[in-house]
Amino acid sequence: MTVSPSTATGTALSARDIHKAFGRRVVLAGVDLTVRSGQTVGVVGENGAGKTTLLRILSGDLRPDQGTVTVDGTLSHCPQHPVLNNALTPFQHLRLFQEAFRLPHLDRAHELIDRLAFADHLHVPVKVLSGGTRQKLNLVLALMHDPDVVLLDEPYQGFDWQTYLAFWDLAAARRAAGGTTVVISHLAHDIDRLDAVIQLGHEATVMTEGAGR
Numbered sequence: 001m002t003v004s005p006s007t008a009t010g011t012a013l014s015a016r017d018i019h020k021a022f023g024r025r026v027v028l029a030g031v032d033l034t035v036r037s038g039q040t041v042g043v044v045g046e047n048g049a050g051k052t053t054l055l056r057i058l059s060g061d062l063r064p065d066q067g068t069v070t071v072d073g074t075l076s077h078c079p080q081h082p083v084l085n086n087a088l089t090p091f092q093h094l095r096l097f098q099e100a101f102r103l104p105h106l107d108r109a110h111e112l113i114d115r116l117a118f119a120d121h122l123h124v125p126v127k128v129l130s131g132g133t134r135q136k137l138n139l140v141l142a143l144m145h146d147p148d149v150v151l152l153d154e155p156y157q158g159f160d161w162q163t164y165l166a167f168w169d170l171a172a173a174r175r176a177a178g179g180t181t182v183v184i185s186h187l188a189h190d191i192d193r194l195d196a197v198i199q200l201g202h203e204a205t206v207m208t209e210g211a212g213r
């Protein structure tokens with residue numbers, strides 16, 4: 001696989017002819033997709049359709065058997081299962097990621113924390129956090145450096161309804177600022193919030209533009 005800068009104007013992320021099998025189980029068989037800058041795109045499909053596998057390939061975390069991925073700009077991947085250090089607090093995670101992203105301050109991170117309402121949990125070890133709060137931290141770590149392209153694997157799993165709505169407010173603000181978001185979704189009612197939908201299935205992969213707008 002090659003991950004290289006995009007040359008097509010306005011294309012934030014594209015994938016061509018992606019194939020992936022695990023042993024004899026063919027998961028992706030020739031997936032093509034193009035996501036333009038500023039789009040919010042949903043990836044949908046039944047359990048086992050290959051949504052997580054596709055996102056892992058798009059992020060560079062997993063190598064496809066065949067195919068190319070092209071990314072324009074910085075990319076961030078928020079995996080389905082948070083990769084957090086149980087012994088550290090959320091605030092310590094922020095400081096680590098601040099160093100990694102070379103951010104001068106944590107203003108954006110604190111703004112996200114306020115929007116997701118978990119400031120009260122900043123100084124307790126991750127091991128005592130609820131699943132939903134861990135997921136909030138996972139999301140903040142993926143967004144705190146305002147990446148050009150963000151890949152979110154079921155980001156609101158475990159969120160209560162208010163947090164679910166807050167997530168979509170954040171996604172809308174990213175979209176308004178020209179950010180590109182690819183989000184795995186199981187929920188049919190997300191469709192109104194998406195510019196396009198990538199449907200993974202047994203027969204074929206279908207990309208529908210103007211899904212809900």
Ligand SMILES: Nc1ncnc2c1ncn2[C@@H]1O[C@H](COP(=O)(O)OP(=O)(O)OP(=O)(O)O)[C@@H](O)[C@H]1O
Pocket residue numbers: 022025027045046047048049050051052053054
């Ligand atoms: N590392 C792996 N090794 C072997 N098989 C795998 C691996 N990762 C995924 N699979 C298999 O690939 C298929 C697609 O898995 P994937 O997690 O991408 O599906 P999904 O659409 O995200 O599913 P879900 O909706 O349940 O999260 C499944 O049959 C899964 O068991």
